[in-house]
Amino acid sequence: MNIDALPKGYEPSLVEEKWYRFWEDNHLFRAEVENPGEAYSIVIPPPNVTGTLHMGHALNNTLQDILVRFKRMQGYNVLWMPGMDHAGIATQNVVERQLASEGTDRHALGRERFIERVWEWRKKYGGIILNQLKRLGASCDWSRTRFTMDEGLSKAVKEVFVTLYEQGLIYRGDYIINWCPRCQTALADLEVEHETIEGALYYINYPYANGGGSLTVATTRPETLLGDTAVAVNPKDPRHKNLAETHVLLPLLKRKLPIIFDEYVDIEFGAGALKITPAHDFNDFEIGLKHKLDMIRVMDDQGRMSEQAGKYAGQDRFECRTNILEDLKKENLFKKKEAYNHNVGHCYRCKTMIEPILSKQWFVKVAPLAEEASQAVIQGKTKIIPAVWEKSYFEWMNNIRDWCISRQIWWGHRIPAWYCDECHEITVARTTPEECTKCGGHRLRQETDVLDTWFSSALWPFSTMGWPDQAPELNRYYPTSTLVTGFDILFFWVARMMMMGLHFMGDVPFKDVYIHALVRDEEGQKMSKSKGNVIDPLVMMEQFGTDAFRFTLAALAAQGRDVRLSEKRVEGYRNFVNKIWNASRLTMMNVVDFDPATAPPPEESGLLADQWILSRVNRVTQEVINSLNEYRFNEAAGAIYQFAWHEFCDWYIEMIKPVLYGEDERAKNQTRAVLTHTLRNILKLLHPFMPFVTEEIWHKLPGTQGSIMISSYPTFEARFDRPEADTTMTFIMGIIGGIRNIRGEMNVSPGAVITAHVMAPKDAQKMALNLNSSLVKLLTKAEELVVMAEGEVKPDASATAVFEDVEIFVPLKGLIDFADEIARLTKEQTKLEKEISVTSRKLANEDFLAKAPRDVVAKEKEKMTILSGKMDKVKQNVIRVKQIMG
């Protein structure tokens, strides 16, 4: 092989695009219903059509891709369904901004033209994120890409809406809802973000209708007073027990308001009396219903005061507050103001302060659906991993309020309901009705509202597979195997998919839900543009390579904890990718004329190093498989990292160099078989994490064919398992470690020639040393390894080390200062003393001896023997060195 063809460092930019195209060109991501194998399916959490790739997406999709590639290599019939949602409000906002820059708006355009504009926008800019996912290496079946506004999915939306309506699970009614005055639409409870605000509590006097005096109420929102229809006090409040007055006069507007009694009022809080504004407050609304109060809406859709607000009509809500307060002062009805922190809702899309407003909206009656969805998890039909999230899930399901699904925007699925102008009946239908179902009238107008985007997302696991048609995909891939998502959309999306899946498919939408953490910055802050702490995944990929970036995410994705990402970390794993690259480079340089077809099976090698590495890679394979099956991505990544770098590269490759560079062709051939076998397996194990570099190397390696992504994932094979080789190797490594420690600590230059003497009490140890002395010499740069006989005189002027019960001597006369050696041994002695004192204390404890399990006691005793043996030797050696020094 021409070495020039292999650069010294791995260059991701040169290969990533090439291999992604190769995979796509060869249709390797394609899922076919007819293909054999057990099904393994995942639907992607659809990103917004307006979105661009951020860290959350990167983590989420990396984990999915790891699972999908892993399962694919294991022979499953894999479907990873990609797509996007239409993000009603967000997308409409984007296009509206575009229109604004052109000096126009959607109302000037009209509904139809506007929708066309949105589609144009979608064509041109929408779905950038899908290409970014490709950059990430995501192996989705792109031929199936779905969009919630597509025809098929829209059909599913209609079917679901109509069915739920017919079943009485969707209704229309006047309720108080969250209103965003900027987006001018209703929002679901979930879409409101609460934020603590330093506000104020205003105390206002409401004069009694008859005669003197007044009732003081406290409020954070004085402007809503215009819509008051009562004041409430607690019937148990002694201050009002014998209240003669039945009415107060609403300040400024002078409307007569009843005084009502309700236990809801907290006697202790504020003024102990509450103004009731049923049309502008959730609690007041409930009280209003209970006491059959009038409901007066004093604000319009833009958050300005309405005609009902008298002279304040037309004023902005905040401006109105100032004015009201001033007017109250003028009329001497303003009592005082107290600083008060409270939570205020904001629109999750545009952060505008939410206005609770009484309004006619469409709702889903969630309780019956939620009950089913809870049961499915209780019964284990769906498993939530990690299980801690189950509690949140149940909590939410049990306290759920009806879901407001209508939005007063244009971009989205228009609600399939028609109003009859003649009899005012509502007709809900799958297709545009010809006439009113009640009176047969023809003057029908379709509802102008559209549905909440999450309504269509809730159908994603089956709408993407062709439902409501009888698609073969539904039989093959539903329920999906796993859903991978962040906890931030557990309620928004997961819970709702559970409800809809169970209701319409009669089965859960997924068997496992793996909830991963959020990606935060180094300080643990949520990444956000406004904080300026965003790490751009594309920049990371550009800088360090996609494989390194993906591996970093996997390695940090421990269950139940946030992922704190730093560039340093990515850099570290970039080095790992490079390490793999270079180990491969060495391998390829040494297998130029190697023909795997005629080579002996790897397990026939008699070389300890070969047997050991075969056994190790075999066991690591099992570890990785187990970890991935349990979604312990970090452990899987850690296991391969540790093995590939610190066992394969640091030890194995170094150990076989003499064979590779030697003359013995037979031995060479045998070891090459082991080397290539091991490297191939490492690459396969790594492929789900690092698809690009592994594919690149795969094609250069002898004994491989086709793409690594459709090669078979390694499995544990008994024929490779050699625990005895592992034991021997651990021993040899310990001896090598002892000698290296002496070299390092005593500053013996790497060039200096040394001899190592080893006193091993057991025959097995002596044999292992004799058989592998070349190994020890190689890795310690020792000229000679003397395996000492029993009772043999210890070499003079030596530095010493003890490994288990084996003593190591390295004569260093003239090479070192023996004062250093004394210091080194003393340090070792202190360490041993500590351990001995802990262990001996345990063994002195009779309760321990009596109550602890036998094997634990035995282990402690053995440990004690080793420690004290070691201690003796170290002490003797101190004495010897002192003698040498005179």
Add this chain to the structure above:
RNA sequence: GGGCGGGUAGCUCAGCGGGAGAGCAUCGGCCUUACAAGCCGAGGGUCACAGGUUCAAUCCCUGUUCCGCCUACCA
């Protein structure tokens, strides 16, 4: 207010009843023909605090404290 999670080496984090670990950073030595994006060696922690259970606790229980997050109708 309720719920959940967390405080482990300088930093970021694993581990979670019987030997305190990793990566990065630090210190010492090496351009050894795969790799200086590297190799060899080393130092560093009363595992937040206080009790309890246990032969044994970083790990289990209770309390305290600090920090996150979710959720909620005290105006």
